[in-house]
Amino acid sequence: MSIQLTEGVQLHLLPTNKYKTIQITLKFKAPLKKETITQRTMIANLLEISSKRYPTQTAFRSELSELFGASFGTAVSRKGNQHILTVSLNIVNEKYLTMGNGITEKAVQFLEEVLFHPNVEEQHFDQTTFKREKEKLRDDYDGLYDDKQTYASLALQALLFEDSSQKVPSIGTAEDLEKITSSSLYQYYQSMIQDDEVDIYVMGDVEQDEIVAYFKNFSFNARQIAPRSPFYQTTSTSELREKTEEQEVTQAKLNLGYTTSVFYHGEDYYAGQVFNGLFGGFPHSKLFMNVREKESLAYYAASSLDTFRGVMVVQTGIDGKESEKVKAIVAEQLYDMQAGDFTETAFLQTKNMLKNQLIQSEDNPGSVIERIYANQLALGKTVSLQEWIEGIEMVTREQVIEVAKKVKLKGIFFLSGGVK
Amino acid sequence: MEKIVYAQLDETVYTEVLPNGLTVTLLPKNGFHKTYGLFTTKYGSIDNTFVPLGKSEKISVPDGIAHFLEHKMFEKEDGDVFQKFGRMGAAANAFTSFTQTSYLFSSTNQVKENLGTLLDFVQEPYFTEETVNKEKGIIAQEIQMYDDEPDWRLFFGLLGNLYPKHPLHIDIAGTVESIMEITPELLYTCYKTFYHPSNMNLFVVGKLDPDDLMTFIRQNQAAKTFEEAEAIERFFPEETVTDIRPFHAISMPVNRPKSIVGIKGAEPAPQGKEAMIHKTKMDILLRLLFGPTSSNYLRLYDQGILDDSFSYDYELERSFNFVAVSSDTKDPERFSETIKAILLSAKDSPELTEKNLMLIKKRMIGQHLQSLNSLEFIANQYSQQTYGEATLFDLVPIIEAITLEDILYMADQFMHEERLSAFHILSKGEKKE
Structure with missing residues (x-):
């Protein structure tokens, strides 16, 4: 059941008695802009x-305790052309607690407090907290260098895209951080609360009317949402x-990036899933x-799709001196896919x-919400599991070959272990 | 088949020990789509010196062999087991820890076929010179991947300080050199000793019919023959507190330095349900001292000495137990000195109050119930069998019964300076963007 709390703010109720918990997730969506990512x-x-x-x-944590x-x-x-800020709260269902009466209502009140009453005075965020969080985020950016798999992925991303908003990490950059003050940030916070499209999901064994009543206390104003393609179309060079x-x-890490025709629930979507699975998505894949x-x-050599940006990434961890050999093998596997050289088995x-992966994701409240939200973003409606499974079943070998032919290598990032 | 009902949690567990010694536990959760099966042997990376089944002399085997064996179980004369699961739409995997090796599948249909595949592939070893040698390159890459991971190196740095002789300090996968010594003969020796059904347990959770599935498992096991079981003799080097290295540091290509502080527990740690109670007391003590509602956490966070990478843990397993507290930090020296001071004065800490204890118990119970959403979590916890008869479904009453006196006693007993050590990872060279 979905209810519009006000224009641009939707509440989605997902009743189930499968879990001992109630999961509440709020999604704030804005057009992706490099300047606002860091804010x-x-x-x-x-x-x-x-x-x-x-x-x-x-x-704060005492109240949660x-x-x-x-x-x-x-x-x-x-996600493609959008930036999403997610707030989530997971509580134990009162039914399983001896002294837990009323915690669902209190949990929703806590969310209201957090979202609408930040630690602000005189039009700026509390200085001490702001300063410490700015320092911490600067440290986080520094730390991106330390995990080499992450580092290599980010370096490939910077190479693959043209737009600065697509090149940078989804958590922003140190450069943009320096421009932010506690008052400029408060201004942005206000526009976010007023203008972002909001979707709220509540999953668990709950009284629906009560949940709706709790959320009606949130002082969301109506907002106009301009229709916009959620997808980012990269150029092939x-x-x-x-x-x-x-x-x-x-x-050494050898990462390769490709442009594809595979977009979330687009024409090539199901065939693209099968292609990726065969090429590098599973332990039986070619890679x-x-x-x-x-x-x-x-030890690892795998491919994955970003279906909101139409790209595929191959990640490998190898001995540095084997990079040419690995590149040749990866190229050969793609060529074989394009030639239809994969077995019926x-x-x-x-x-x-x-199919198994999809059905299993139904057993995790977080992944169900993510899937329904992605549906909402791309299509404005939910695709049933059955429809999805049929989509996979209908894929033909020819369609997979056609998708493979549209996959084009665009960038290679190689982190070599040369110095040691 | 024994049936245990946990009414408050709304869970029912079915269990049976089969004639060959295998312990089987089934937990139906029929609201779920998936079934998750975990087949575990009490054999991990630390078990590198033992008396082989049917022999009388102890032997030492190359480091990393338990993990190597786990990899090689998937390859059979007629191909790869992943493919067999894959044809039935099931996903399969395995993992090796210090004290156990587990094999798993998850599927949404054909549960019996998949479970049969799991039991059969783990109980039918196939090792040849060729397949063993081929795996060496793959595992060498796995080892080198971990060599570059700062958090992994930090953790093993601490273990090297606390357990310089005990095999705990050796990477679970071994070293690039040690795995080169592995042969099919050695794998068979380890296999026969540690993969006897009496050293193993099977846990299946999710969509399942307990009677039907137990009948299937009994039949599958009755059709196989195993040698007579013997009690397994494992050997670990003697260590005293004087072996502990109080401090060591290394440099890596990282921007953010890291620090970890640990305290090694005194042997022997409690066994069975007592071990679960003991572990829970320490978990509460650490939460009181360092948890997000502690004033220590707030102070150190505000001072920039730690950040949200901060973590604290008490590890208690067969033959070892230690506390570890770590974080990324701009000042590793100050972090480790501060944490040491908090640990060593724990029994006098102003954090240890009735009010704080109540709050933490409430939080722990809630977090525990949340974790029961995950079938994987339930299966992994259940299969560890660290606590004898006690299982994760016994945890809530254990938490409820713990008193402030228990915590004070724990703080007094455990925190000794001569058992304490620190390890740092420093940045090598210039800061990089």
Whole structure:
């Protein structure tokens, strides 16, 4: 059941008695702009630790502890042309608690406090908290260098895209952070609360009327949402972009980026899923079988799709001196896919694995909400599991070959272990 | 088949020990689509010196062999087991820890076929010179991947300080050198000793019919023959507090330095349900000292000495137990000195009050109930069998019964300076963007 609380703010109720918990997720969506990504990350971080009534982490987390250890968190992410700020709260269903009467209502009140009453005075965020969170986010940006898989992924992303808003990490940049002040951030917070499209999901064994009544207390104003394609269309270039970097690491990382025709629930979507599964998505895939099992060149060699940006990324961790060999093997696997050189067994197995994965995701409240939200973003409606499964079943070998032919290598980032 | 009902949690567990010694536990959760099966042997990376089944002399095997064996179980004469699961739409995987190796599948249909595949592939080893040698390159890459992961190196840095002789300090996958010594013969020796059904347990959770599935498992096991079981003799080097290295540091290509502080527990730690109570007391003590509602956390966070990478944990398993507290930090020295001071004065800490204890118990119970949403979590916890008869469904009453006196006693007993150590990872070279 979905209810419009006001224009641009939807409440979706997902009743189930499968879990011992109630999951509440709020999604704030805005058009992706490089300037606002970092501000949104700062807001997510501030909302995660403080509010007017609970100004310190001790006070804030004590209230969550009183709600029987409610899990509360915020996060930011990029989906194609949009930036999403997610606020989630997970509580134990009162039914399983001896002294838990009323915690659902209190949990929703807590969310209201966090969202509408941040720790603000005189039109700016509390200075001390703001300063510390700014320092912490600067540290987080520094830390992106430390995990080499993350580092290599981000470096490939910067290489693959043209728009600055697509090149940067979804948590923003140190450069943009320096421009933010506690008052400019408060201004942005106000426009976010007023203008972002909001979707609220509540999943669990709840009284629907009560939940609706609780959320009606949120002072959301009506907002106009301009229709906009959620997808980012990257350009394919004839020239391959390559970048190599040396660091003192033991294992080299070779990451390859491709443009594809596969967009979320677009024409090539289901065939694209099958293609990716066969190429590098599963342990029976060509990348796993050839780079790892046959040639013993890697522990991991896998592909994944970003269907809001129409790209595919291959990630491998290898011995630096084998990079040319690995590149050649990966290219050969793509060529074989384009030539239709994959077995019927592998083809059917991929479909089975995809179906199994999809049905299993129904057992996790977080992934159900993510899927329904992605549907909402791309299509404005929910695609039933049955429809999805049929979509996978209908895919033909020819369609997979056609999708494979449209996959074009665009960028290669190589982090070599050369220095050691 | 024994039936245990946990009324408050609305869960029913079915369990049976089969004639060959295998412990089977089934937990139906029929609202779920999936079924998750976990087949576990009490054999991990630390079990590298033992008396092989049917022999009388102890042997030492190359480091990383338990993990290597786990990899090689998937390859059979007629191909790869992943494919067999895949054809039935099931996903399969395995993992090796310090004390156990587990094999798993998850599927949404054909549960019996998939469970049969799980039991059969783990109970039919196939190792050849060729397949063993081929795996060495793959695992060498896995080891090198972990070599570059700062958090992994930090954790093993602490273990190297606390357990310089005990095999706990060795990477679970071994070293690039040690795995080169692995042969099919050695794998068979380890297999026969540690994969006997009496050293294993099977846990299945999710959509299932307990009677039907137990009948299937009994038949599958009755059709196989195993050697007579013997009690497994494992050997670990003697260590004293003087072996502990109080401090060590390394440099890595990272921007953010890291620090970890640990305290090694005194042997022997409690066994069975007592171990679960003991572990829970320490978990509460650590939450009181360092949790998000503690004033220590707030102070150190505000001072920039720790950030949200901060974590604290008490590990208690067969043959070892230690506390570890770590964070990314701009000042590793100050972090470790501050944490040491808090640990060593724990029994006098102003955080240890009735009010704080109540709050933390409430939070722990709630978090525990939330974690029961995950079938994987339930299966993994249940299969560890660290606590004898006690299981994760016994945790709530254990938490409820713990008193402030218990916590004060724990703080007094555990925190000793001579058992304490710190390890730092420093940035190498210039800061990089």
